[in-house]
Amino acid sequence: MDQASIRNLAPGRSNDRYNQATTIKASILSRKPSCRYRLGHGPQHFTQNTDIMINQRILAHFNESAELKARAAEVLAGPIASAVELMFSALSNGNKILACGNGGSAADCQHFAAELVGRFERERLPLPALALTTDTSIITAVGNDYSYNEIFSKQVQAFGQAGDVLLAFSTSGNSANVLAAIDVALERDMRVIALTGKGGGAIGKKLTEADVHICVPHDRTARIQEVHLLTIHCLCDGIDVALFGGDAND
């Protein structure tokens, strides 16, 4: 390309290719934000405004999460302590804990089971906890042959025994498969510890006096999940303290 052609590509010059590029750029920018970046077409760089906006949002996420955790501690300390007592009494009686939930809450179930079967902060014998979210053959077979609403309840029917605990996670309190698992657990004389948010939804209405409801006082799923994770660690710590006393890692 000669110098004159290159100069013609610069802004302000009348040039078909330049005008065409400008039109394409304007059309990309006018789309919904999620469509602006052409993934897979080389590196894209943030504008300064995007960079500032992202930083502000990160600070807002941290602040909102910290504020909620401080506020939730007041309301949730009591129910979390009751949940520790329920779990400890079930485990010392030779019973086990089954955990269910969807999406991020499925990850919470696995996180909790890993810390009971493996360890939290202290060396101890493995404790029996089972995440009902991990066997893809069971989940796809039951989901395919029956319904997705039964993927947890069938497993509670298969593994749950009187005196076991169902740890049920749902930020909305309304997931049908978690509700069905709670129904079966209650039928089998298991106790339920429910971690919810958004007022507790249908789960809150289903629980009995013998169960424990840990309902995060917030309406945003991500924030609720963050408090659920903190709660999982409080439960693991509480079980260790009940087993060994409170003098290690304080």
Ligand SMILES: O=C(CO)[C@@H](O)[C@H](O)[C@H](O)[C@H](O)COP(=O)(O)O
């Ligand atoms: O992690 C997130 C959102 O932060 C999602 O994966 C979320 O867990 C899923 O949408 C779940 O299906 C939500 O279910 P639930 O918490 O209302 O029972």
Ligand SMILES: [Zn+2]
């Ligand atoms: Zn999430």
